[in-house]
Amino acid sequence: MTSPLARYNAQETYDWNYAHAPPPVELDLNSMPGEWRFCGRRVDSPLGIAAGPLLNGAWCLYYASLGFDVVTYKTVRSVERACYPLPNLQPVACGSLHGGESDLPAIDEMQGSWAVSFGMPSQAPSVWRADLEKTRRLLPPHQLLSVSVVGTIQDGWTIDELAADYAMCARWAVESGADCVETNFSCPNVATCDGQLYQHPQDAATVAQRVAEAVGNTPYIVKVGHVGTPGELEELLTALAPWACAVAMTNSVAATVVDPQGHRMFGGQKRGICGAATFEPSLTQVQQASEVIARRGLSLEVIGVGGAARAQHVRAYLNAGATAVHLATAAMVDPAAGAKIRREWAVSFSGG
Ligand SMILES: Cc1cc2nc3c(=O)[nH]c(=O)nc-3n(C[C@H](O)[C@H](O)[C@H](O)COP(=O)(O)O)c2cc1C
Numbered sequence: 001m002t003s004p005l006a007r008y009n010a011q012e013t014y015d016w017n018y019a020h021a022p023p024p025v026e027l028d029l030n031s032m033p034g035e036w037r038f039c040g041r042r043v044d045s046p047l048g049i050a051a052g053p054l055l056n057g058a059w060c061l062y063y064a065s066l067g068f069d070v071v072t073y074k075t076v077r078s079v080e081r082a083c084y085p086l087p088n089l090q091p092v093a094c095g096s097l098h099g100g101e102s103d104l105p106a107i108d109e110m111q112g113s114w115a116v117s118f119g120m121p122s123q124a125p126s127v128w129r130a131d132l133e134k135t136r137r138l139l140p141p142h143q144l145l146s147v148s149v150v151g152t153i154q155d156g157w158t159i160d161e162l163a164a165d166y167a168m169c170a171r172w173a174v175e176s177g178a179d180c181v182e183t184n185f186s187c188p189n190v191a192t193c194d195g196q197l198y199q200h201p202q203d204a205a206t207v208a209q210r211v212a213e214a215v216g217n218t219p220y221i222v223k224v225g226h227v228g229t230p231g232e233l234e235e236l237l238t239a240l241a242p243w244a245c246a247v248a249m250t251n252s253v254a255a256t257v258v259d260p261q262g263h264r265m266f267g268g269q270k271r272g273i274c275g276a277a278t279f280e281p282s283l284t285q286v287q288q289a290s291e292v293i294a295r296r297g298l299s300l301e302v303i304g305v306g307g308a309a310r311a312q313h314v315r316a317y318l319n320a321g322a323t324a325v326h327l328a329t330a331a332m333v334d335p336a337a338g339a340k341i342r343r344e345w346a347v348s349f350s351g352g
Contacts, residue, residue, distance in 0.1 A: 005089060005110055016332075018123070021058035024065035030342035033350060036069075038144060038324050039180055039219030039245045039301060043069040046318060047338055050248065050305045050326040051075050051148035051182060051223060052116070056123070057135030063331065064143045067338030070324065071139070073132065075148040075184045077122035078169050084119040090257060090265065096280040097253040097273055099226055104273065106259050110333060112276030115257045117266055120150055120187055125169075129176045136177030146180040146221065147173035150187070151207070163207040167214035174218045181215050183207065186225030186251040187272070198224040199232075201239035208243035221246040221303065226253045226281055233285065234292045237300060241293075246301035248326065249289065250282045275329035279307025283320055290321025309337060311344035 032045040048070030054060045060071040091114045092104040104115070122128070136145050149169035151162045170181045185197035185204055197204045204222070212220055222244045227233040240247060252272030257265045265271075286304045293300050301324075304317030309330035317325045331337045 005091065006108055016055075018055050021056065021062050022335075024061045027066065027339055029067045029339055030346040032342060032345050036324075038070050039221065041144060041179070041219070042142075043144060043324075044142060045069045045342070046314065046322075046324045047341065048072065048144075048146070048303075048324055048326040049331055050328040051184060052118075052328050053332050056128070057131045057138070060135050060145060061138055063335070063338075064139055066331075066335055067342055068327075068331070069142070070144045070146055070180075070326070072182060072326065073128075073135070073145065073147040073173075073178075075120050075122070075150050075187075076125070076128045076169060076173075077120070077150055077152045078125060078165050079122070079152055080124040080127075081120065081122045081152070083121035084117050087265075088116070088118050090115040090117065090271070092255075092257055092273060092277075094255075094273070094277050097255060097277045098281050099228065099253055101253075101255045103258045103264070104255050106257050106265060112329075113273055113278070114275055114329065115255075115266070115271040116252065116274050117271045120184070125172060129172055132173065132176035132178060136179075144179040145177065146182055147176075147178040148182040148184055148223065149173055150184045159203050159206050160210075163210035166207050167210040170211045170220075171214040174215050178218065180219040180221060181211070182221040182223055182248060183211055184223045184251070186223060198222075198227065198236060201232075201236045204236060205239035205243065208240050212243040219245045221248055223248045223251055223305075226250045226278075227285060230288050230292075233288055234296070237289060237292050237298060238296060241296075241298040241300050244300065246303055246323075247289065248303040248305050249285050250278065250306050252306070253278050253281055274306070276307045276309070279313060282306030283316055286317055286322050287320040293321070309334075309341075311341045311348055314341060314345070315349055 051072045091110045151166035254270040304322035304325045314325045
């Protein structure tokens with residue numbers, strides 16, 4: 001039988017869109033004993049959903065009901081923006097990626113990793129702001145609504161103008177009820193500098209400062225990509241620490257993809273590879289970040305993102321110094337992933 005993903009890429013089904021969120025479910029979820037905190041707020045577990053899969057409030061409410069205590073509203077902009085053409089999710093055959101790989105073979109069925117190609121589409125601000133207000137009202141009080149925003153660069157803009165655009169979105173998110181705000185400083189699928197800020201620590205700090213000023217006491221998280229060297233990571237974290245309470249890492253590893261005929265897909269441009277292939281590189285980066293934070297006495301939490309699918313992955317991220325672990329791919333492929341992690345946790349790691 002053809003998989004839902006293959007049918008989606010063949011334009012036969014549009015189940016993963018704004019209109020098709022399933023209603024929240026009632027599950028008997030295992031608890032995760034321990035003192036879990038997210039940017040200073042108490043939460044019931046370290047589990048969350050990373051920016052991307054939750055297209056709107058209805059998706060946030062559904063995944064919150066599935067055992068994810070921090071739900072990240074997909075990255076939104078100051079202007080409406082369309083999605084890139086299909087395929088948006090292209091399964092690839094590969095092992096762990098560490099940066100610099102190219103021409104990963106595209107395959108038909110999902111085996112754990114896929115190239116993600118959406119281009120950070122966004123609803124108009126009037127739509128997402130109203131949706132956020134409603135979502136925060138409906139979300140159980142002990143669960144947190146984090147909102148991811150990105151600046152939308154215009155021709156000729158300075159970094160200050162980009163920073164102001166990021167800050168405006170962040171302020172709107174807070175005014176609409178966001179418990180936390182995340183800025184995406186890394187999107188391997190957009191070529192403009194709004195997708196690459198994490199590679200420019202001083203520019204990243206300029207934007208982070210404006211956002212921190214705009215959100216006031218609301219916890220502020222920066223999402224970063226796969227950083228080349230420990231030295232670069234140290235420079236980035238040191239630049240961000242005065243402004244952010246946490247860094248989420250990593251937003252995929254970028255690579256080119258070839259179709260079965262050997263042609264490069266996506267116009268030959270790299271796409272972010274997400275899922276299993278990113279677990280090892282993300283874990284390594286979380287470990288390196290934790291060492292930098294401890295050595296330099298920085299005030300930053302780390303959120304582990306990339307390839308988490310099982311309780312053992314969550315444990316590994318926490319052991320590496322993360323305070324929370326957020327899923328995207330595994331939770332899309334199997335919405336019961338959170339419930340399964342909690343069950344495995346009860347068996348293997350109860351006591352936190
Ligand atoms: C469908 C999809 C859409 C995504 N969109 C965004 C996005 O809009 N903003 C963002 O910061 N990251 C986005 N990401 C990246 C995820 O937040 C996450 O960093 C990445 O998928 C690695 O986690 P995973 O291996 O659990 O998927 C997206 C990922 C997926 C799978």
